[in-house]
Amino acid sequence: MPLIRLKFKTHIRSIFHNLLVILTMITDSKSLQGSEYTEQNRSALATMVSNLFRHWQLDNTAQLALLGLSETNRGQIRRYQEGQPFAKSRDLLDRASLLLSIHKNLRLLYPHNRELAYAWMTKNNRAFEGKTPVELVREHGFLGLHYVRAYLDRARGI
Numbered sequence: 001m002p003l004i005r006l007k008f009k010t011h012i013r014s015i016f017h018n019l020l021v022i023l024t025m026i027t028d029s030k031s032l033q034g035s036e037y038t039e040q041n042r043s044a045l046a047t048m049v050s051n052l053f054r055h056w057q058l059d060n061t062a063q064l065a066l067l068g069l070s071e072t073n074r075g076q077i078r079r080y081q082e083g084q085p086f087a088k089s090r091d092l093l094d095r096a097s098l099l100l101s102i103h104k105n106l107r108l109l110y111p112h113n114r115e116l117a118y119a120w121m122t123k124n125n126r127a128f129e130g131k132t133p134v135e136l137v138r139e140h141g142f143l144g145l146h147y148v149r150a151y152l153d154r155a156r157g158i
Contacts, residue, residue: 037093042085049096050081052103055118058134065138066145068095091142098145102133105152127151 053063060077068091069076086092106117121133128136128151137144 037088039085042088042093043083045093045096046080046086047083049086049099050077052099056121057118058122062134062138066095066099066134067092068142095142095145098149101149102145102152105149105156109152109155 049067053066058066060074061071063077064071064073067077080086086096102121103117106120107114110117110120124130124132128148131139133144133148136148140147
């Protein structure tokens with residue numbers, strides 16, 4: 001009987017998480033129209049995300065996965081690190097926004113422990129079935145990013 005109860009709780013938690021991810025996606029939906037996505041802004045965004053990856057100590061493969069880029073696109077990571085602007089791609093810009101939101105949540109959750117905030121993305125987490133947040137994103141892609149952000153939003157009480 002306890003095993004059935006545990007499976008039911010896990011199933012309900014999974015449904016709840018999926019609903020939160022969908023709600024986050026709907027409320028975060030933005031248009032690529034307007035001046036907020038100028039080349040200068042996309043360049044600054046690429047630099048910020050590159051710095052974030054450096055703080056998180058991610059290898060190129062993990063960086064490519066978080067940005068939704070092919071593993072054969074390693075040169076693009078180097079170009080972003082040099083300040084080349086992100087492409088005007090909805091997927092890439094949304095991923096960058098989610099990554100910065102994740103970083104913001106971590107800084108707010110651990111204001112006095114930058115080391116923990118920076119290491120969190122590469123630490124195993126029971127909420128992710130023992131996987132790291134980076135592994136979760138590798139496995140689930142864009143939805144994995146939303147899931148990690150929703151998890152941190154809930155941790156902050158949002």
